[in-house]
Amino acid sequence: MRDQAPILEMRSITKTFPGVKALDDVTMTVARGEIHAICGENGAGKSTLMKVLSGVYPHGSYDGEIVYRGEEVQFKDIRSSEHAGIVIIHQELALIPELSVTENIFLGNEVKGSMGIDWHEARVKAKGLLDRVGLRIDPDSLIKNLGVGQQQLVEIARALSKDVDLLILDEPTAALNEHDSLLLLDLLRGLRERGLTCIIISHKLNEITAVADSITILRDGRTVETLDVGAGGVDEDRIIRGMVGRSLEARFPDHTPTIGETFFEVEGWTVEHPQLPGRLVAKGSSFFVRRGEIVGFAGIMGAGRTELARSLFGRSYGRWISGSIRINGKDVRIPTVQSAIENKIAYVPEDRKALGLNLLDDIQDTVVAADLKKIRTNGVLDATLAHSAAEGYRKSLRIKANTVREGVVKLSGGNQQKVLLGKWMFPEPDLLILDEPTRGIDVGAKYEIYGLVQRLADDGKGVVVISSELPELLGLCDRIYTIFEGRITGVVDRAEADQELLMRLMTGTGARTGVA
């Protein structure tokens, strides 16, 4: 069934972003008619590689060459790669909720008749495509009335309508429940029987071992190895070893923690998704934080770490169902962000630009924004107080800016992150929750941020660090909780933690579960 000549070869692909080498000499070969999985930690370069392949990053913006069906190709955009039969389905579905299944399938690729669009023909074709993906629904139904699993299948039908030869699926089952995931995997096997080649990116290693013929493992933007599943001996442990197999370098400042008593406790925290009633994003989560302690939260994307953090921070996410927060032994109610700040909690969000900063503000206005009451004299905002506070942080956090009146939009990611840290240090919180504090910033700035986190802990504050980078959690945290599908699946002390154990716990394949 598998052809000898490969359908795709990516040779020595190197892609650099300002300050970051996202892909470094990556090589990958995909055989015709196989299901080829790409594995790697968050940030290993999987999505970047697929964006190079599909023309999102056009030819010329990367080094290396792509050989497809025996000849070198130079895609200049998504349209040209689709023209060649390469279709990518992104993790966030690109369907338009208010349009029908037929309209979505042929969007941008309309079936033309003698007078405009031939809707009858389109509907017939859509029906045929839906049959191929095993979806028995009316092609006139609106997308918004379909479940996520069905929408995923519509995406595949849409890809099939474009005469796809090579189908790329980025985390296709991330949003699906188990039943829908199994259906989707079955469909992929069926498509393989008919000669379609698939590349699948997934964090769910059990699915990969179940469906893939070969697996390319990426780590830090490099190809580590390619495993042939048919040859045997490939199981989840084997993949994990490939994904994380490296020792921690000296990327963290030396630090001896001084850990005090427990002051922040969460008990049975259960939260519902804001738009999807019945879907729980936190399921009876319990954890605690001690003074002077850095606590990590590990989990794959979508596991519910951010959701947990934001629901604790004044219920700024989801609908609270049950659970309690105790601070210094006393039960507290924290229904608003304002009350969270008053209860000395700070949350530094993962998406700096969308959730953290007002990009119109300067450093000074940003730093004081979370606690304006502190800069009042006689009830009036006092610019001189704001100025000296901001100036203090500019110096102590070493923010690279000439004055505090510089707009935050002009700062680099690392400096923006420092400004945000300053903003949340200003209300003098006891507990800081840092959500992906080093995402998208360079190594040097990371080192400085780690030092700041350690300093905060040394000042007797509790720090919670949410991160998708396991080495970061292992290097920085005193204790690490793992989260899988909204549930806390384990807690590991720094001494006994390693990446393989964490990876098992956070993919739901761990030996130890339900540790409170």
Place this chain on the structure above:
Amino acid sequence: MTQLKQLFSGGARSFGMVFALLALIVIFEITTGGKVLTPTNAQNIINGNSYVLLLSIGMVLVIIAGHIDLSVGSVAAAVGIIVALVIRDWGVPWWVGVLIGIVCGAIIGAWQGFWVAYVGIPGFITTLSGYMFFRGLNQFIGKSDSVPVPDQIQSLGNGYLWEWGPQTGLNNSTLVLGILGVALVIWSEFRKRANARKLDGVPVPTIVSVVRAGVAVVVIGYLTYLFGSGRYGTSFPVAGVILLVLVAIYWFVSTRTITGRHVYAVGGNKAAAALSGVNIKRTNFFVMMNMSVLASIAAIVFIGRSTASGPFDGTGWELDAIAAVFIGGAAVSGGVGTVAGSIIGGLVMAVLNNGLQLMGVGSDMTQMIKGLVLLAAVAFDVYNKVQGRPSIIGRLTGADRRAIAAAAAPRATVPAAE
């Protein structure tokens, strides 16, 4: 040279847009042969535009928060007829009528604020509804008739300050205002220096402060002369005093209070504001309600000036106020704008109207020119932002920092969106 720079880096922001306005005045002064800068004409400009300027104070806050209010003209009309009727038919004193009017404005504002802030209906829709409803309400209550208002109300719209004291050749009330203004300028210059000393230890050179304050003093002095030297019984108009007081209050609210900062925060990035503890709903409610309160004040000033409340009062005011705000450097996307800028934007429109009228240009041409000026002012702003240079209008009104950021923001978020 450095001193000149210092003069303009801090000073141009507050003075520069006034310079642009001055240029317009000078041009008209020349083309009309000196008809613009006469006491009577200056008084007319203030009296004839104070209500739009009052509206633009509220409108700039609405627009900074990222909304729009199309109902202000109709709200003003509804409040105007209520004030006129309660005074005529219920026989309440004029000042009770004024209070009732402001309370009605607050109630109307609460109604619109409720829909915008707590139900989440866009301001455009909510106030489009208000635009129709309150226009109808005016004509329903007033039976599409004109209702006269008493002298005291009239003096709010077209009255002048008292004549008193020694013979100075000027109206003494205006003179006192001018002296207060000069004192304020000098005091704030000293304060600025004191603050600078506290922060960095080095205030700007004395000469810069002196020139900066000196220019302001000359301008105030000239205005005092202009408004105070009219025929006996005239002065800086009462409506102008109401305007000055409200500008001062709202300048203070927008720059020196938590509420004001929250309005900017909500308009700049709603999600970030929410995660910083800003109560988004309360802030939105405040700006919408505040707008209708200001519309009611504008209504009272206007019915005073026209001596009666009529069924077509306030027609088109919303668009004049919105134009003033955008000429004054605010951004459609929210988060950017200043009270002072909007007032100056409104004055640009007012002087344009007045100057063209004095030149004998018909109202058809005047409308066309005003339309083009609005487009040109904003296009110029947009062009400068795209080029990455500080916007002229923004720079002149102290909003350049925000304006640059506003222009850069969308570009900065592009990589994240991929």
